[in-house]
Amino acid sequence: MDKEVDVFYRELPKVELHAHLNGSVSFQTIEKLICSKPQLNIKHNMTAIAKGQRRTLDECFQVFKVIHQLVDSEEDILMVATDVIKEFAADGVKYLELRSTPREEATTGLSKRKYIETVIQAIQQCKKEGVDIDVRFLVAIDRRNGSQVAMETVQLAEEFLLSSDGLVIGIDLSGDPTVGHGRDLIPALQRAKNSGLKLSLHLSEVLSQHDETDLLLDIPPDRIGHGTFLHPEMGGSQNFVDKVVQKKYHLLCLTSNVKGQTVQCYDEHHFKYWYKMGHPVVICTDDKGVFATDLSQEYKIAATTFGLDREAIWKLSKQAIDYIFAPDSVKQQLKQRWRELQPEFK
Numbered sequence: 267m268d269k270e271v272d273v274f275y276r277e278l279p280k281v282e283l284h285a286h287l288n289g290s291v292s293f294q295t296i297e298k299l300i301c302s303k304p305q306l307n308i309k310h311n312m313t314a315i316a317k318g319q320r321r322t323l324d325e326c327f328q329v330f331k332v333i334h335q336l337v338d339s340e341e342d343i344l345m346v347a348t349d350v351i352k353e354f355a356a357d358g359v360k361y362l363e364l365r366s367t368p369r370e371e372a373t374t375g376l377s378k379r380k381y382i383e384t385v386i387q388a389i390q391q392c393k394k395e396g397v398d399i400d401v402r403f404l405v406a407i408d409r410r411n412g413s414q415v416a417m418e419t420v421q422l423a424e425e426f427l428l429s430s431d432g433l434v435i436g437i438d439l440s441g442d443p444t445v446g447h448g449r450d451l452i453p454a455l456q457r458a459k460n461s462g463l464k465l466s467l468h469l470s471e472v473l474s475q476h477d478e479t480d481l482l483l484d485i486p487p488d489r490i491g492h493g494t495f496l497h498p499e500m501g502g503s504q505n506f507v508d509k510v511v512q513k514k515y516h517l518l519c520l521t522s523n524v525k526g527q528t529v530q531c532y533d534e535h536h537f538k539y540w541y542k543m544g545h546p547v548v549i550c551t552d553d554k555g556v557f558a559t560d561l562s563q564e565y566k567i568a569a570t571t572f573g574l575d576r577e578a579i580w581k582l583s584k585q586a587i588d589y590i591f592a593p594d595s596v597k598q599q600l601k602q603r604w605r606e607l608q609p610e611f612k
């Protein structure tokens with residue numbers, strides 16, 4: 267990256283609303299994990315997709331399985347979460363919503379409850395150290411695990427919603443989009459919504475999920491991720507577009523979609539469609555470790571691919587504040603930060 271350009275994007279205050287914990291583990295942290303578990307014989311090319319490389323979405327999901335082998339104890343989660351939070355902060359992210367699927371591991375004694383507690387501990391530790399970032403946590407449902415696990419996950423999240431002092435604020439629905447059907451998860455998602463958990467859903471990440479998209483959009487969620495195949499030009503429908511416009515949601519992950527091959531190239535990314543319409547979009551990383559990127563890089567790619575000047579980029583990063591799940595008082599504080607940091611645009 268050109269040095270001067272690099273500085274602008276790095277210093278740009280940013281909001282990250284779509285980051286999976288285990289997909290966000292950096293090369294450096296993976297290195298520590300590999301060294302602590304040599305018997306697994308895991309190499310870096312099994313945990314990240316390098317520049318210029320692409321994989322099928324299915325292959326991407328194999329990568330997560332490898333990372334899960336490396337991150338299987340309370341100690342690992344604490345390290346991974348702390349490192350990820352500090353890396354986002356170093357990249358200029360001022361507000362971060364991390365999402366992660368609680369796992370239990372019999373061999374290390376890890377339970378789902380302990381998993382969530384440990385992520386919370388990492389957030390609190392970073393706060394105590396004065397790391398300049400506000401972090402919230404979304405408990406993720408992996409769609410592969412079916413309706414019962416989804417319901418249990420929501421129940422667990424409800425407990426933390428009440429006890430985590432505002433840190434656990436919502437539910438994420440994620441996992442391999444080609445596995446299972448959203449229909450089976452509606453009762454759990456509905457329950458989450460009713461109990462005050464914010465709802466962020468991966469939606470229309472792959473083609474031909476009309477029924478599911480329809481059902482999920484009608485819940486309705488508070489936010490959606492990807493939405494690659496929503497608009498008619500991509501096999502979706504005007505009806506979907508109208509619903510998205512009405513609710514004003516759209517979260518986009520450029521490199522994730524290109525490297526996972528659900529989008530052919532940056533030029534053809536659906537960012538163009540929504541941005542041209544004047545619809546608010548929020549640029550996010552998804553999995554900065556697996557896709558070897560960071561949020562500064564994603565903003566720069568958007569700028570160069572779609573011809574956005576610095577003022578337009580600033581507006582994009584500021585607008586993201588309106589879509590965070592934390593309360594209004596936090597939005598106001600963030601807007602104040604942006605005002606203080608705003609450069610002069612010639």
Ligand SMILES: CNc1ncnc2c1ncn2[C@@H]1O[C@H](COP(=O)(O)O)[C@@H](O)[C@H]1O
Nearest residue numbers: 286287288289330366367406408440441468
């Ligand atoms: C590429 N697009 C994507 N689509 C859907 N789900 C994804 C994803 N990227 C990541 N995840 C979800 O996040 C998990 C890893 O982080 P955690 O172990 O939860 O912290 C993956 O196993 C998958 O369930």
Ligand SMILES: [Zn+2]
Nearest residue numbers: 440468491552
């Ligand atoms: Zn995602």
